[in-house]
Amino acid sequence: MANTDITSKEMDGFGPHGTVVGLLRVLGPAHVWALGVGIVLVGEYMGWNFAVGKGGAYAALIACWFAGILYSCVAMIDSEVTSTVAAAGGQYTQAKHIVGPLMAFNVGLYLTFAYTMLEAANAITAGYLVSVVASMTGYAGELDQRPFIILVIMFLAWLNYRGVLATLTFNLVITAIAFVAILVLFLSTSGVLGGGIMQHAALMEGHELPYGWIGVLAAMHFGLWYYLGIEGTTQAAEEVRSPARALPFGTLAGIMTLLIAATLTWYTCSGVLPWEYLGDGVDGSVAPLFDTARLSGSTGLVWLLGFGTLFATLASANGCINDASRAWFAMGRDKYLPGWFGAVHPRYRTPYRSIVFLVPIALIFALGAPLDQVITFSILSGLLEYTFMPLNVIMFRKKWPLNTIKRGYEHPFHPLPAIVLLCLCGITFFAVFLGYGTQLIAMIGFYIVVSLWFHFWRYRFVSRGAQFTMPWPKPEGY
Amino acid sequence: MARYIAPTQSKASQIFDVIFLVVLTLGALFVPLKMGLSGAAKTVAAPEANPTWESLGQTPAQAAQYEALGYTPESAHDLILARFDYSFTTGALLAMIVVIIAYYVLMLKFSETEYREVIAEKFDGK
Incomplete structure (x- = not known):
């Protein structure tokens, strides 16, 4: 068995391809x-x-x-592959080592x-929230959300520029607060604590x-939004102290948290808001948990969910900047993009050029496109990525069967999760x-043109050969 | 086969590559939007001339929630009655399937060619 040494304490951020400093393992x-x-x-x-x-x-x-099943498959597959391919770029680096350069470029x-x-969508929501707070606190005019x-x-x-830790x-602090806010709203409105205001049967009567059932298929499109981005944990691979332990643990704990949060969110909002209002995220309910809190009649809940929404958008945008810049940085480091992007800040040890470069791109989307279109583009990119993942893991197991390289985690029931994931991706494409x-x-x-x-x-x-940076044996079949 | 030596790219060429990618990205998002082909718009098939909660198909419980949100039957009219149109043609569906499959086949085929070069140079010293 080859020693991949994915828990190395000495290889700080790996720093391959002759870079002077690597990312910081903290x-x-x-x-x-x-x-x-x-x-x-x-x-x-x-x-x-x-x-x-x-x-x-x-x-x-x-x-x-x-969508929860789809993402559970994503998390299981990701945990195995990324606990082995522990380098920045996440699925991009996986594709580079397992499928080939062109696939890797696309995945990047x-x-x-x-x-x-997603970062742009978060910024749009944050701007909306500020305008709602302004009107709730007595501002009469139309607030300009752009600043x-x-x-x-x-x-x-x-x-992000100043340091990953x-x-x-x-993110840890504000995400925890946002998650607790969902729990508190559920407990306060469902009748567990005090009087409940849920009326699912009455609100869904006749609707x-x-x-019909084609609507169920159509709903899968935005069903992905409950979980989209959990696979981003892999981008931290080069900056965690122990990739083999931290990545599977963090990713699987994350998907469990989200399955709970998603179900509670649906239960709470659909029991209070009429479906036509709830389902229109542009002219109706832009922030449904916040709207539910408004109808609860509790000022405390309104403030809690207001802060929860703001913190969730900030945490998400923050994580997105982190992940997008790592993917862009990794591609620059391999010269898939101009090598200028592959630089690490000598003091802060962050991919600072990639972080700065992506700022105006995010601003163009946030200021120039409607929310549902921005979300759809994010979902489509995610969907193309999830379709790649089952192909990736099947090829990974074929080229390096179990016991040929050290894995931090081995996902069970292979190839069932890959097949289920592929089928659910097909449904979501429809x-x-x-x-x-x-x-x-x-x-x-x-994507075809690029x-x-x-x-x-x-x-x-x-x-050519320098792209392959993992200390693995030659893949079987080559 | 000799070991591949990648040429050095000039700065101007690097800048051009980045601009090319950004322009393509913006085009993919904004061209369908500007051409009005972005889809997913809801329409009201049968508008109500004098809407009431009953004529909009709302029960008293549903109407009470709309009123709590600050709506009247008039202001909630479009929100309640607008629907998506999910009709499609078999030809359009088949075209989408062909495009997606062709895309992944292209990816895998070109990737495999490139990957064999990588493995040969890495492990066989070629």
């Missing part, structure tokens, strides 16, 4: 949890409710659970765009499945096709 399992849940938890505070609009409240619940772009669009959107992105980019410790077929084709057209550009032009600047 993170623990709690930070990995905070990175994964922090990115995703905003999905319970906004965005998931578009699934209600696509098929009704019950359809959104079915989508929530099927999926990651960058999924997280940058707040810019401020959120700039502040979090600065935090402070960034993810900040059980307003679009769901996207039902509402956003043009974007789907536009996005795949974009793939041809990479294969026939960009790849000439990439050293």
Whole structure:
């Protein structure tokens, strides 16, 4: 068995390809949890409710659970592969070692765009929240949200620039508060603590499945939003003290947290808000947990969920900047993109050029596109990535069977999770096709064009053998 | 086969590559939006001339929640009655399936060619 030494204390940030300094190994399992849940938890505070609009409240619940299965498969597969391929770039680096350079380039772009669009969506929501607070506190005019959107992105980019430990410790604290806020809202409105205000049967009467079963399929599109981003834990691989332990632990604890949060969120909101209002995330309920708190009649809950929503958006945007910059940085380091992006800050040990470069891109999306379109682009990039993952793990097991290299975690029932994941991705592609077929084709057209550009032009600047940085034996079949 | 030596890319060429990628990205998002092809718009098939909660299909419990949110039957009219259109043609569905499969086949085929070069140079010293 080859010694992959993924728990090395000496190889600080690996620092491959001749870089002078690498990223700093300072993170623990709690930070990995905070990175994964922090990115995703905003999905319970906004965005998931578009699934209600696509098929009704019950359809959104079915989508929530099927998307939960999809992401459980993602977390299991990811935990095995990334606990072995412990390097920045996450799935990009996995693809580079297992499938090949062009797939890796595409996966790197999926990651960058999924997280940058999600960051933009978070900034839009933060700006909306400030405008709601302004009107609740007596401001009569129409508040310009743009300065707040810019401020959120700039502040979090600065935090990321200054160091990963402070960034993810900040995420840990605000994510924990946002999660507790959901629990408190559920306990306060469901009747567990005091009088309950839930009326599921009355609110759904006559509207059980307003679009029939095709609405259930359509709801899968935004069902992904309950969990989208949990796979981002892998981006911390080069900065955790013990990848073999911290990555599987943080990722699997994260998906369990999200399954609980997603179900409680659906139960709480659908029992208080009418489905048509809940399902319209643009003209109706932009922040459904906050709206539920408003209808509870409790000022304390309104403030708690207001802060919960704000903290969730900040945590998510923060994690997205972290992850998008790591993916961009890793591609720069390998010369898949100009090598200038592959630099690490000599003092803060962060991929500072990638962080700064992605700021204006996020701002263009946040200030120039509507929320549902931004979310759809993020979901589409995520969906393309999830479709790659079952192919990736099947090839991983085939090229390096168990016991040929040391794995930090071995996921059970292989290849069942891969097959289930592939089938659920197929269903979700159909769901996207039902509402956003043009974007789907536009996005795949974009990836085909950039793939041809990479294969026939960009790849000439990439050293061949040097891309393979894992100390593994030669893959079987080659 | 000789070991591959990657050429050095000029700064101007690097900048051009980045601009090319950014322009393509913005185009993929904004062109469908600007051309009005972004889809997913809801429409009201049968508007109510003088809407009431009953004519909008709302029970007293549902109407009470809308009123608590500050809506009247008039202001909630579009919100309640607007629906998505999920009709599609088999041709469009088949076209989407072909595009997705063709994309992944292209990825895997080109990736495999490149991957064999990587493995050969890394492990066989070629």
